[in-house]
Amino acid sequence: MPSGFRYASSGKVRDIYELDADSRFLTHEERIDEEATLVLVATDRMSALDVVLGDEVPNKGFVLTALTQFWMDRLRDITPNHLVGWRGRDLPGEVAYYAGRAMLVKKLSMIPIECVVRGYLTGSAWSCYKTTGRINGTRLPGSFRHGDRLPKPIFTPAIKNRHGHDENVSIAQMRSAIGAELTEQIHRLSIELYERAAEFASTRGILIADTKFEFGTDRRGNLILADEVLTPDSSRFWLSETWKPGGIPYSFGRELIREWLQSRGWNGGAPPPRLPHAVVSETARRYTEICRILTGQSIDDWIATARDTDTAGSRRGA
Ligand SMILES: Nc1ncnc2c1ncn2[C@@H]1O[C@H](COP(=O)(O)OP(=O)(O)OP(=O)(O)O)[C@@H](O)[C@H]1O
Ligand SMILES: [Mg+2]
Incomplete structure (x- = not known):
């Protein structure tokens, strides 16, 4: 049975999955908004000067997704946003594997x-x-x-x-x-x-x-x-x-x-120079640090919540 979503394209940081044209997913999953036809998966890729670098920043994709969910929730009275789901149980089929990095969104x-x-x-x-x-x-x-x-x-x-x-x-x-x-x-x-x-x-x-x-x-x-x-x-x-x-x-x-x-x-210019390990690891540390300072939650807690494996209970609500 198809998952309903297939890989469509990649930006510098995100991989994009689109609703399969002949998928029956939407009629089967009534809790998913009918316009939710994209899944954006934030990878650990890093870009500079609009060029994707040769080194990834570990856990960066989790940080980007955690913060986006956090802010969209806090700011939604100012303007509606595209986010429909992010928990593993809200993500269709195979993309549930990317819980923590993935956002089910309205295609705009x-x-x-x-x-x-x-x-x-x-x-x-x-x-x-x-x-x-x-x-x-x-x-x-x-x-x-x-x-x-x-x-x-x-x-x-x-x-x-x-x-x-x-x-x-x-x-x-x-x-x-x-x-x-x-x-x-x-x-x-x-x-x-x-x-x-x-x-x-x-x-x-x-x-x-x-x-x-x-x-x-x-x-x-x-x-x-x-x-x-x-x-x-x-x-x-x-x-x-x-x-x-x-x-x-x-x-x-x-x-x-x-x-x-x-x-x-x-x-x-191509190819971009490879980064020293110390620069990459310090950047990764700062990404997770700002995420914890702003959301009050560690990245491990975020991943557990998104994957529905959070046994200690979540501070993020439903
Ligand atoms: N709800 C949405 N519907 C359609 N496209 C979206 C939506 N939200 C984000 N996008 C687009 O998805 C892409 C996200 O991928 P990524 O951030 O990796 O791209 P990017 O390299 O920054 O590309 P760009 O230069 O287009 O911003 C962006 O092009 C962004 O404009
Ligand atoms: Mg972008």
């Missing part, structure tokens, strides 16, 4: 915009500000150092480009690409999601320097939060107590790897 028509929100000045926005005094075409009031907190969070969209790097655009350019109304809605939601998350993270001693959201629309035209949410792949998390303007705070994401690659002078 994705809006080709990376919805970046920045609360602090770092990364590409800092490089751009340093040379032009502007970010995505907008001049910042006053003068800023690296890592400074911005007067209020800013929305700096990028258009997703299938064949190369994402291209930063102004909000006016985003309007001409997807329309004024959708731009307005996405802008407002992205800021609200960031602000709510940043407020929560601050109670755990964490600053969210920046993050990226993706949205899609369902068959009825509703705007839905998709992809991964507030993970160390999509965000920069800083330890508050180490933050000071002009300095480099302790961070939990890909920065160690980026810095090491930069120190080697790598600029995205």
Whole structure:
């Protein structure tokens, strides 16, 4: 008997399974939403400069899935999201094997915009500000150092480009690409999601320097939060107590790897250099550390809960 889902494609980090065209899965599983036709499986692959590296970061896929589930649950009163199921018992057929890494989601028509929100000045926005005094075409009031907190969070969209790097655009350019109304809605939601998350993270001693959201629309035209949410792949998390303007705070994401690659002078060419074991293992440690700080649950507990082997009981509810 077919599982109902078959492997469809892979992004840099996720493997995507789609509902089999001739599957009878949906009619047999009434608790699964009729639009839930994709399973996203987060692997341990790591990318930098849009290139998949030759080394995997152990347990990273579990961290991405645990945090996305955590945030989607906390933020769902702001906007509906694509997540339908993540526990082994909610995952169809063979994909239940990936419980902990897998999300059963509504298949959406994705809006080709990376919805970046920045609360602090770092990364590409800092490089751009340093040379032009502007970010995505907008001049910042006053003068800023690296890592400074911005007067209020800013929305700096990028258009997703299938064949190369994402291209930063102004909000006016985003309007001409997807329309004024959708731009307005996405802008407002992205800021609200960031602000709510940043407020929560601050109670755990964490600053969210920046993050990226993706949205899609369902068959009825509703705007839905998709992809991964507030993970160390999509965000920069800083330890508050180490933050000071002009300095480099302790961070939990890909920065160690980026810095090491930069120190080697790598600029995205193939093949990417192999990473030293110490850089990979310290990155893996920081991924699981930020997951525990934010969710209050260890990665082992998450895996046990997702696999329905959690005998000690779950803090995550039904
Ligand atoms: N609900 C959804 N419906 C359809 N596609 C989705 C949904 N949620 C996420 N996606 C897409 O699935 C892919 C996830 O895979 P992954 O994160 O590995 O891709 P990626 O390499 O980051 O690709 P991209 O450059 O397109 O973001 C992304 O292209 C993302 O836009
Ligand atoms: Mg992605």
